[in-house]
Amino acid sequence: MNKLKRDRQFRPLPVPSVELHGLFGDRQDAICASTAETLLDRCVAAGMLRAIDTSQPGPGVVIPIQPWGGTTQMFWDSDLGKSIETVAYSLYRRPNPQLEARVDDIIGMYEKLQDKDGYLNAWFQRVQPGRRWANLRDHHELYCAGHLIEGAVAYYQATGKRKLLDIMCRYADYVIKVFGHGEGQIPGYCGHEEIELALVRLARVTGEKKYLDLAKYFIDERGAEPHFFTEEAIRDGRDPANFIQSTYEYNQAHEPVRQQKKVVGHAVRAMYLYSGMADIATEYNDDTLTAALETLWDDLTTKQMYITGGIGPAASNEGFTDYYDLPNESAYAETCASVGLVFWASRMLGRGPDRRYADIMEQALYNGAMAGISLDGRTFFYENPLESAGKHHRWIWHHCPCCPPNIARLLSSIGSYMYAVADDEIAVHLYGESRARFEIAGSKITLAQETRYPWDGAIHFYIEMEKPAHFAVSLRIPEWADGAAIKVNGEALDLSSVMLDGYARIEREWKSGDHVNLDIPLAARSLFANPLVRQDAGRTALMRGPLVYCVEATDNGSGLNGIRLSADASKATTAEIAELRGAVALDLPVTRDETDWGNMLYRTSPPQAREATARFVPYPFWDNRAPGEMLVWVRAGGSSGE
Amino acid sequence: MNKLKRDRQFRPLPVPSVELHGLFGDRQDAICASTAETLLDRCVAAGMLRAIDTSQPGPGVVIPIQPWGGTTQMFWDSDLGKSIETVAYSLYRRPNPQLEARVDDIIGMYEKLQDKDGYLNAWFQRVQPGRRWANLRDHHELYCAGHLIEGAVAYYQATGKRKLLDIMCRYADYVIKVFGHGEGQIPGYCGHEEIELALVRLARVTGEKKYLDLAKYFIDERGAEPHFFTEEAIRDGRDPANFIQSTYEYNQAHEPVRQQKKVVGHAVRAMYLYSGMADIATEYNDDTLTAALETLWDDLTTKQMYITGGIGPAASNEGFTDYYDLPNESAYAETCASVGLVFWASRMLGRGPDRRYADIMEQALYNGAMAGISLDGRTFFYENPLESAGKHHRWIWHHCPCCPPNIARLLSSIGSYMYAVADDEIAVHLYGESRARFEIAGSKITLAQETRYPWDGAIHFYIEMEKPAHFAVSLRIPEWADGAAIKVNGEALDLSSVMLDGYARIEREWKSGDHVNLDIPLAARSLFANPLVRQDAGRTALMRGPLVYCVEATDNGSGLNGIRLSADASKATTAEIAELRGAVALDLPVTRDETDWGNMLYRTSPPQAREATARFVPYPFWDNRAPGEMLVWVRAGGSSGE
Secondary structure, three states, X not given: OHHHOOOOOOEEOXXXXXXXXXXXXXXXXXXXXXXXXXXXXXXXXXXXXXXXXXXXXXXXXXXXXXXXXXXXXXXXXXXXXXXXXXXXXXXXXXXXXXXXXXXXXXXXXXXXXXXXXXXOOHHHHHOOHHHOOOOOOOOOHHHHHHHHHHHHHXXXXXXXXXXXXXXXXXXXHHHHHHEOOOOOXXXXXXXXXXXXXXXXXXXXXXXOHXXXXXXXXXXXXXXXXXXXXXXXXXXXXXXXXXXXXXXXXXXXXXXXXXXXXXXOOEHHXXXXXXXXXXXXXXXXXXXXXXXXXXXXXHHHHHHOEOOOOOEXXXXXXXXXXXXXXXXXXXOOOOHHHHHHHHHHHHHHHHHOOOHHHHHHHHHHHHHHHHHHEOOOOOOEOOOOOOEEOOOOOOEOOOOOXXXXXXXXXXXXXXXXXXXXXXOOEEEEOOOOOEEEEEEEOOEEEXXXXXXOOOOOOEEEEEEEEOOXXXXXXXXXXXXXXXXXXXXXXXXXXXXXXXXXXXXXXXXXXXXXXXXXXXXXXXXXXEEEEOOOOHHHXXXXXXXXXOEEEEEEHHHHXXXXXXXXXXXXXXXXXXXXXXXXXXXXXXXEEEEEEOOOOOOOXXXXXOOOEEEEEEEEEEHHHOOOOOOOXXXXXXXXXXXXXX | OHHHOOOOOOEEOOHHHEEEOHHHHHHHHHHHHHHHHHHHHHHHHHOHHHHHOOOOOOOOOOOOOOOOOOOHHHHHHHXXXXXXHHHHHHHHHOOOHHHHHHHHHHHHHHHHHOOOOOXXXXXXXXXXXXXXXXXOOOOOHHXXXXXXXXXXXXXXXXXXXXXXXXXXXXXXXXXXXXXXXXXXXXXXXXXXXXXXXXXXXHHXXXXXXXXXXXXXXXXXXXXXXXXXXXXXXXXXXXXXXXXXXXXXXXXXXXXXXXXXXXXXXXXXXHHHHHHHHHHHHHHHOOHHHHHHHHHHHHHHHXXXXXXXXXXXXXXXXXXXXXXOOOOOOOOOOOHHHHHHHXXXXXXXXXXXXXXXXXXXXXXXXXXXXXXXXXXXXXXXXXXXXXXXXXXXXXXXXXXXXXXXXXXXXXXXXXXXXXXXXXXXXXXXXXXXXXXXXXXXXXXXXXXXXXXXXXXXOEEEEEEEEOOOEEEEEEEEOOOOOOOOEEEEOOEEOXXXXXXXXXXXXXEEEEOOOOEEEXXXXXXXEEXXXXXXXXXXXXXXXXXXXXXXXXXXXXXXXXXXXXXXXXXXXXXXXXXXXXXXXXXXXXXEEEEEEOOOOOOOOEEOOOOOEEEEEEEEEEHHHOOOOOOOOEEXXXXXXXXHHO
């Protein structure tokens, strides 16, 4: 069946086409009930509204200029853009006229702020008006534009209100004039990628190819010689030798993107770039971009990714270091970077379902990304370590509050990551209780999933449709799902005959009332890291379905590194934790090292061990109860660790 | 025999009274042959001579001012002071008129630089003359004076030349006038302790109690309220809220020293402070200081010390963090901090031999400190991690070159740490091939050690003396030395009857020709860390005698975390490594994890293990051969790790 590969073009279902229940529905309820409003409140408290309100004096420099010559305050537009996007998605699920009115007010301020030429940026209009386009490398100017564009697209789709969309089209039209190789144009691109993928979204909603072309221009220019960042710096009187984060790898501008083979630099920037590249690859059927992306995908996922889908281990560059360097306690693994990995993975599915991407999308979504927000939707992680000695907790706000609206906009739009549709096929990338509405061959179809996934692996699909139609339903069979089975209308399917790139592709004449039972065994499993990951040597991590598990002090007391598995993961028993909204915990026999050596720091006899049971809970739900130690990679023992 | 405790006052033998061979002699030869000259060369290359040469324009600000308002260039006087001290000690072992002439030139420059009032500081006379005494907290002004004093004392003792000593006495006399609670005096002390212990040395060599009193003044003032650093900052127009390293703990000024119970802040500062406190405790018989020091000693050595005697795990404050927080790969464990621990330990022996201090002195000396200099004496570690992925190597020089002259001056004066003498007793704290000359009860005595220690535990003492005399020889029996035995003139001694605070105290009428055989079994032993040290859980470190061992890639290939001990340390066989100047290696059966998983980053089956032999070498000698990975704490297995 390989002939099908890449012949198909899949686009995600629009956010309002999917109604969610279950775990994701619960997360969305928290966003509607608190996060959406919280984000706006905290943007206001930070001074962001004063920054764009031309009827008031600006707040000035609230977050001090740093040694690198900038401040995170320069990115406030992006925080507002992502917050607007979150509110927009939340309005689908729960109309909220008061919240909508607050966003309308913000949009009104941006309308007044916008320059006659179309330019729009709170910092460079109100604080440093003389510095417009002076330092594209470091100052996030087009990055801010990108997030406002994404907010505008989402808000237009959610409310039908065009004002912000029109504002951002005017700005984008101005950017088209400013950038390029013509006389008086700037032959550059942004140091923090984002505008590229935003322009694709703008093009898709407006139907204007010019925005696609601009996105492609930024992607094609990146890393070209003579190097724009060098020339820009010299023009600006700055010495490239003194660049903050001195390398060109830092923002993936060390060589043209089609030549890049290694995932490097700032992790979020990398993910946003690759997302834009994947979009352009899909839109232009650009196989050279796709080939580069496949190489980069393997590089990331086989050498540089935490088991949580966290990426970018180092705080120093908020990004990548050496292959197999995955420290657990000091892991940076920014929430935004895992969100970006979900973005990229979903866009790699544009050319056809492939579990190579979708499995990782699910893993990063459930673990590295979803960990970034508390169950009540009110507090947030920036870093996502896989071990904590007890001092790492979610915070209310941050001087660089990029992560809260990023994970919120992802979770509130998750329906569009679950399903994608082509002319004659619907792909189900992610499972969860939901109803999806779409149209194939002129037939309006509703596909419902009844399931407790990820807590239980039984998934029942029901189809409702106006009239029978011939098309394919492709169901992802995760690589880890040993013994998955499908029944169509009660009849067992020979999976091997329908597998294509890790999806069961069920092509037939479908009619209302058809039902499919997918059974994904969710046995707990022990994972071991490649021995080149020195930090995980002799250790194992438990997973069940897409979820990574961890031990927390609140269940197990402290001294978590004294825990050693003494049985196979298959011996785990399960328990539902009401405090964690019904999450399934795993209980396993272990040994525990004694913890009281009195005044001995070192001695010649090893710690005495005693038999015990340890409780493992889903990693994304950690730090939602009493604070304390946390550990993902526990010491392996018994038969599995020998 | 406890009645003896604290009744005795021990003072270290002068450096020239001990002639060294064996391992320490070899290290001293390297310092004479290269380090001493290298230090001067590199000080010159850094611009330090231009900084003090009044016949030339100063070099200006060579090392840029940092965000905290200072630069490491401010401490250049300390680098010169420690280098002069190193050269001075090296001259005992190997006269070197050329090197001596270079130091005489430097001293001549300092003589010309000194202000009429006695003040002497290259930075505050030549670069920021208006800032004298403006920021004692951050600018190391008295710290620089202290190191010049130590250099002056050593150079006077080594050469009999008084010029630098006189210069520094004039400066110290001026400091006495400047500091205090009188009208117009500064009621302060230095942010970086050092002057305290230096003044004790100056007092001892000059016999001037006023210098002791000044040292005691600085110690007594530290941490008193109203807080000097706060008041100083306000006078200087600085906001204490913006202090670099914002805490008062950072420089042990958070409370009066006699109330301090926890070792905190910058590790080197802490060690220098406690060293000065111990000196003052000895000189003034100040039991309140001794009591505080005993508490601090336990705090450090039972909760905050690497097995190497490395201390201060964090780079962020070059110092201490939480109890039991001892990360291996990111360990800061500055060479200077272990050198400082040796200083402190040796001074704790002033009130009587006690292996509680001497064992740790030896452990820190051999491991955390001695690792800081290469076998050829030409390259240096600043940080001393206990694990390296292969990128940590000794460097030629550093923007803050405090460590090279610090380890060099320690090793070149090590004789005075080995032996200490009281009225009727000689204590041998450290073992090694050497001849010590001293006088007890009017009798000139030579005590020779014939031994290959630390490679072999057989130590033969021979005594030569003019006439028989009654005194005690106290020999340290390390706590780890199971089965140590002593024979006096061939007759076995009942150790239990002569043990006092971990020393075999052999009191008798000694005469020329007497000999003592001490046998310290040097079986390799496995050490385990307190289970609260999460970073060492499931791991073990090998020691033999005072030496910590490690595995290096050059012997074992890479993938050192794949090594798992499969036998008791007692199964180790030994081998002499010619490349490491005869160091004894330990070979042990282990298992090794497979290292090639191809493109798999995570999988459900653990790495396959194969049987192998691993070679362990002394930690202080690592990175002297082919560069690569290094690991101290290997995975425990077999009977010892269960």
